[in-house]
Amino acid sequence: MRIFVTGSTGMLGQNLLPTLRSNPNYEIFAPTRQELNLLNYEEVNVYIKKLHPDLIIHLAAKVGGIQTNIKEPVEFLVNNVLISFNIIMAALNNNVPNLLNIGSSTIYQNNNFLINNQALNISPQGNEAYALAKMNSLKLCEFIHYQYQLNYKTLIPCNVFGPFDNFDVEIGHLIPAVMHRLYLAKIQNLPEVTIWGNGKEKREFLYVEDLVNFILLAIKQINNLPQNINIGFGKDYTIDEYYHLLNKIIGFTGLFKHDLSKPAGPQRLLLDSTPAKHFGWQPQISILEGIAKTYQNFLLLFQSL
DSSP: OEEEEEOTTSHHHHHHHHHHHTOTTOEEEOOOTTTOOTTOHHHHHHHHHHHOOSEEEEOOOOOOOHHHHHHOHHHHHHHHHHHHHHHHHHHHHTTOOEEEEEOOGGGBOOOSSEEOGGGBOOOOSSOHHHHHHHHHHHHHHHHHHHHHOOEEEEEEEOEEEOTTOOOOTTTSOHHHHHHHHHHHHHHTTOSEEEEETTSOOEEOEEEHHHHHHHHHHHHHHTTTSOSEEEEOOSOOEEHHHHHHHHHHHHOOOSEEEEETTSOOOOSOOEEOOHHHHTTTOOOOSOHHHHHHHHHHHHHHHHHTO
């Protein structure tokens, strides 16, 4: 099977590719952004036409934490819409039979209950531009499946973390950015670390290895997958709890202080991942174990700078 993977240098891509390449039945093509500009439709179309893949796994996206989403909504909307449009439409125009589109739980509204696929709506706080782009690609895949009967399906993971994440303290997601902040606070012996908001907002995180395992399953089961399927850990924690879980591994000895003037994002996003479990999948890595594994990778990357 010839598989074209976008976003190969991102966190998910770097964790997925070694496993894909270890399978002798898969021929993997994963160009970098220097080799293929996903914002250029003609380049993408020519590449897919020459390659004629059996499956596209679409991971590529402009991503970032809440600060970056708030500062750059135009880039988050336009770049992500263009990238996904170019990939999906070039796939359709070249008769690619199968496509796995990686979505995002940001497409769902704030909710205090388990979110299923009937709750699709645009998330209002902070990441609306990213959510709009992700909704756009999800609906495009839906319409193509309906109109052309092609297997263009969307996997909707909760927040994902793991090795090769973006550990930048300004633009990274919660776990990698806070990991870096706590590490710096520890080595600099700072008296306190600031938490945006009141710390009571809840988030669901999944260790990347568990998402990789579902993608491997989805490749084999793509005909049987529902059009959209949630992939979540099944339990969420407050922001405060994530700080304390991270600190169990890092060992910062100062205090935590809340800054109530800062935006904190949605109150809660917990996915209903029951359909994924019907395929025999279960998350295997606890949040604390995942943090420990990620921290080891962070230390290696940080010390190499």
